[in-house]
Amino acid sequence: MDTPINVFSNWVRSGKDEGMEKNHSSSVKDMIAFATKELKNFSFIDAGCGNGWVVRDIIKEPSCASAIGVDGSADMIKKAKGLDDIGSYYCTDLMAWEPKQKVDLVHSMEVFYYFEKPDLLIEHIYKNWIEPGGRLIMGIDFYTENIPSHSWPKDCAISIMQLFSEKEWAGFFKSAGFGEVKSWRHGKKDEWGGTLIVTGKVK
């Protein structure tokens, strides 16, 4: 068993990080389309950006004014910086960081369950990262209702992976103060529950 940061740093060294763009892009497209449909000139953070592929994509949108990627893996951030000189990237634990200026949209794909207390991370993002009226949108494939995902901590030998239900994740958003909380599943198929997407707006 190893920490999530060490496991994902090893993924960069073996090139496995590139598979995440392929595997996550359909869910991320759904999340970004929902979250940006009414936005003009928005600022953006990808929380747990990995190699930065979402930052590189969104910065091309004419309505995106600025984009930041934050990740705890030095290898991921080094790769992201090497591929992009427009977006800004920071290597830090998400719980220990806050942007100099709050932003309109925070996005995160397959990251929040790697935290001991994801409810505290959601509260930190609510208070310190997002402008009033701005949005957090999160996607995860590891959750209680998605039974095939339950073997991942063992399969990937990752020390922290927290399993919560859709209702519990939506509850974390509501307890942090988010309004207009919505959740849905993207890409549900047979046994596979799909990506659980949860979003809410800062009041």
Ligand SMILES: C[S@@+](CC[C@H](N)C(=O)[O-])C[C@H]1O[C@@H](n2cnc3c(N)ncnc32)[C@H](O)[C@@H]1O
């Ligand atoms: C499954 S990857 C997802 C990466 C990216 N969102 C994507 O879809 O390609 C999870 C990412 O979360 C990062 N991560 C895990 N725990 C973290 C923490 N405490 N602080 C910052 N980043 C963290 C890992 O380094 C890794 O890059």
